[in-house]
Amino acid sequence: MPEKKLIEVRNSYALPEDVLDAVKEAMNEDVEELVSLFKVLADPTRLRILKALEVRSLCVCVLVETADHKHSALSYHLKLLKEAELVDSRRERSFQIYELTEFGSMLLKSIGKHFEKS
Numbered sequence: 001m002p003e004k005k006l007i008e009v010r011n012s013y014a015l016p017e018d019v020l021d022a023v024k025e026a027m028n029e030d031v032e033e034l035v036s037l038f039k040v041l042a043d044p045t046r047l048r049i050l051k052a053l054e055v056r057s058l059c060v061c062v063l064v065e066t067a068d069h070k071h072s073a074l075s076y077h078l079k080l081l082k083e084a085e086l087v088d089s090r091r092e093r094s095f096q097i098y099e100l101t102e103f104g105s106m107l108l109k110s111i112g113k114h115f116e117k118s
Helices: 017-027 032-041 042-057 060-066 071-083 102-118
Strands: 006-010 013-015 088-094 095-100
Touching: 013 017, 017 088, 032 042, 032 071, 042 060, 042 071, 042 088, 042 095, 042 102, 060 071, 060 095, 095 102
Parallel strands: none
Antiparallel strands: 006 013, 088 095
């Protein structure tokens, strides 16, 4: 196995050159999509909507009934959650039914597991 060239970063802290290159690449990645997702998740109302949809697919009318928000405010939050691909919707008769996407469900389960350990 060929010996890797070590690059001295500071004083006696050294990394293989390929590791340093990978770190530089990671530090220069475009993270705007991830930042947008975290902004969506940073709102307590949106997190509560996600938790409610984890119980079951719901129409906005149920969310209005159970939350202290107007229909228009909840619709706005649901729009942002849809744009982040955390929820999706379908039409059932005269109702718009919202549900978690596979990504939204996976994300909530993953976050939940983290806090169960704490």
